[in-house]
Amino acid sequence: xxxxxxxxxxxxxxxxxxxxxxxxxxxxxxxxxxxxxxxxxxxxxxxxxxxxxxxxxxxxxxxxxxxxxxxxxxxxxxxxxxxxxxxxxxxxxxxxxxxxxxxxxxxxxxxxxxxxxxxxxxxxxxxxxxxxxxxxxxxxxxxxxxxxxxxxxxxxxxxxxxxxxxxxxxxxxxxxxxxxxxxxxxxxxxxxxxxxxxxxxxxxxxxxxxxxxxxxxxxxxxxxxxxxxxxxxxxxxxxxxxxxxxxxxxxxxxxxxxxxxxxxxxxxxxxxxxxxxxxx
Amino acid sequence: xxxxxxxxxxxxxxxxxxxxxxxxxxxxxxxxxxxxxxxxxxxxxxxxxxxxxxxxxxxxxxxxxxxxxxxxxxxxxxxxxxxxxxxxxxxxxxxxxxxxxxxxxxxxxxxxxxxxxxxxxxxxxxxxxxxxxxxxxxxxxxxxxxxxxxxxxxxxxxxxxxxxxxxxxxxxxxxxxxxxxxxxxxxxxxxxxxxxxxxxxxxxxxxxxxxxxxxxxxxxxxxxxxxxxxxxxxxxxxxxxxxxxxxxx
Numbered sequence: 332x333x334x335x336x337x338x339x340x341x342x343x344x345x346x347x348x349x350x351x352x353x354x355x356x357x358x359x360x361x362x363x364x365x366x367x368x369x370x371x372x373x374x375x376x377x378x379x380x381x382x383x384x385x386x387x388x389x390x391x392x393x394x395x396x397x398x399x400x401x402x403x404x405x406x407x408x409x410x411x412x413x414x415x416x417x418x419x420x421x422x423x424x425x426x427x428x429x430x431x432x433x434x435x436x437x438x439x440x441x442x443x444x445x446x447x448x449x450x451x452x453x454x455x456x457x458x459x460x461x462x463x464x465x466x467x468x469x470x471x472x473x474x475x476x477x478x479x480x481x482x483x484x485x486x487x488x489x490x491x492x493x494x495x496x497x498x499x500x501x502x503x504x505x506x507x508x509x510x511x512x513x514x515x516x517x518x519x520x521x522x523x524x525x526x527x528x529x530x531x532x533x534x535x536x537x538x539x540x541x542x543x544x545x546x547x548x549x550x551x552x553x554x555x556x557x558x559x560x561x562x563x564x565x566x567x568x569x570x571x572x573x574x575x576x577x578x579x580x581x582x583x584x585x586x587x588x589x590x591x592x593x594x595x596x597x598x599x600x601x602x603x604x605x606x607x608x609x610x611x
Numbered sequence: 612x613x614x615x616x617x618x619x620x621x622x623x624x625x626x627x628x629x630x631x632x633x634x635x636x637x638x639x640x641x642x643x644x645x646x647x648x649x650x651x652x653x654x655x656x657x658x659x660x661x662x663x664x665x666x667x668x669x670x671x672x673x674x675x676x677x678x679x680x681x682x683x684x685x686x687x688x689x690x691x692x693x694x695x696x697x698x699x700x701x702x703x704x705x706x707x708x709x710x711x712x713x714x715x716x717x718x719x720x721x722x723x724x725x726x727x728x729x730x731x732x733x734x735x736x737x738x739x740x741x742x743x744x745x746x747x748x749x750x751x752x753x754x755x756x757x758x759x760x761x762x763x764x765x766x767x768x769x770x771x772x773x774x775x776x777x778x779x780x781x782x783x784x785x786x787x788x789x790x791x792x793x794x795x796x797x798x799x800x801x802x803x804x805x806x807x808x809x810x811x812x813x814x815x816x817x818x819x820x821x822x823x824x825x826x827x828x829x830x831x832x833x834x835x836x837x838x839x840x841x842x843x844x845x846x847x848x849x850x851x852x853x854x855x856x857x858x859x860x
Contacts, residue, residue, distance in 0.1 A: 511692055515705075517686045518706040519681075519682050520706070521709055524708065524709050608735075609696040
């Protein structure tokens with residue numbers, strides 16, 4: 332029904348032709364985080380298409396970037412020959428074991444620091460001293476301690492994940508609503524019950540965002556460790572390709588790392604959506 | 612079980628916040644504590660329940676807690692203090708889990724029924740209105756069979772209409788269960804509606820200014836305007852002075 336056919340509405344509408352009468356202008360738009368799940372893919376596709384066309388047309392030099400279609404061909408070969416798994420599996424297991432060790436130890440120590448004043452006073456300076464050290468510089472030390480094999484790589488990746496996890500966890504424990512802890516005490520809950528049922532779930536959002544940073548650092552250190560002493564692994568593959576200036580293979584390796592990063596991040600996002608459904 | 616506050620004085624550093632408080636809390640009655648903001652009424656309540664230690668004086672528990680009481684001194688907080696990651700039933704369950712109870716599920720169902728929350732057992736706190744959240748907190752308090760309920764401005768975070776509804780709920784609950792409560796509030800209407808005794812504290816350092824006994828039965832009270840006017844008369848100047856005070860001066 333249009334306004335013209337309904338006298339009730341027609342009467343409330345301003346007469347458009349009268350001077351000085353106009354609708355109030357709308358000013359509330361913008362500044363809102365709206366998403367479009369395909370926008371990311373479109374940007375990626377556009378960038379790749381741009382490079383492909385640019386190289387084929389000649390306005391991007393052959394030595395500047397590899398041809399995306401040839402990088403894709405490298406992937407096909409990696410898949411067909413099975414070399415992909417020879418490199419990917421050792422990397423994934425190093426990432427998983429080292430990352431898990433570091434994250435668990437980091438959450439444990441972070442919780443202890445968050446709960447006990449003495450631990451905080453004693454350990455926060457140590458963690459702060461350790462945090463900015465480029466962990467890769469310690470690899471020779473780990474090789475002496477844990478041998479040239481997998482042990483030193485696990486240790487390096489674990490240490491890299493550990494420090495951001497400690498900092499994120501004790502910050503998250505600090506931020507747990509004190510009134511909830513006081514409530515637990517007022518109902519006579521045991522210490523361990525309060526930690527398990529109030530402190531840790533309350534700290535979970537902060538711990539998970541720490542995990543995002545920790546695992547990204549783990550990927551960086553994974554590659555670094557593999558570049559310095561491994562025959563198989565994505566890092567070794569990239570190093571080999573790089574020393575031969577084989578840009579196609581180098582980029583294939585880099586793409587694998589990016590995908591690993593994206594997958595890790597979306598896995599954490601999935602866990603967050605599952606476990607933090609209670610957040611408003 | 613009764614409580615007796617004897618010669619309680621408290622200081623934060625140099626500042627005296629409570630001074631020489633003597634107060635008896637009789638079983639089966641509601642004691643309301645009112646006073647201007649910053650007079651230490653919430654601090655006093657934390658000391659009565661053993662969450663904070665007074666500088667001088669003691670809070671005595673007279674007689675044994677009733678058998679079966681899991682947590683004799685139980686709080687209801689102003690901001691509800693519900694775990695946002697647990698459902699309504701889970702929040703009640705939390706305070707029972709540390710006790711070996713054969714009938715935990717039945718007990719939870721019982722308190723949810725008594726507070727008319729049975730239909731919301733699986734809801735998360737973020738889905739509930741303020742009034743519902745406070746009813747969950749009251750259900751949680753009832754679940755441990757308290758000897759004394761310590762209520763710290765339980766209705767202050769709610770709007771006026773919800774407050775009215777919850778006051779009716781509390782009156783109904785008291786008529787059925789005759790619980791003992793210490794009820795801290797700055798709202799005189801709540802105090803005269805729910806209190807058998809109203810304790811008026813003075814401005815900082817909090818001292819007992821007067822104790823007003825209200826004999827009318829809880830179920831048959833109106834607005835009690837005369838008593839409210841009398842209480843307001845006691846508090847008015849102090850409230851004004853408290854309002855003009857610098858917070859950490």
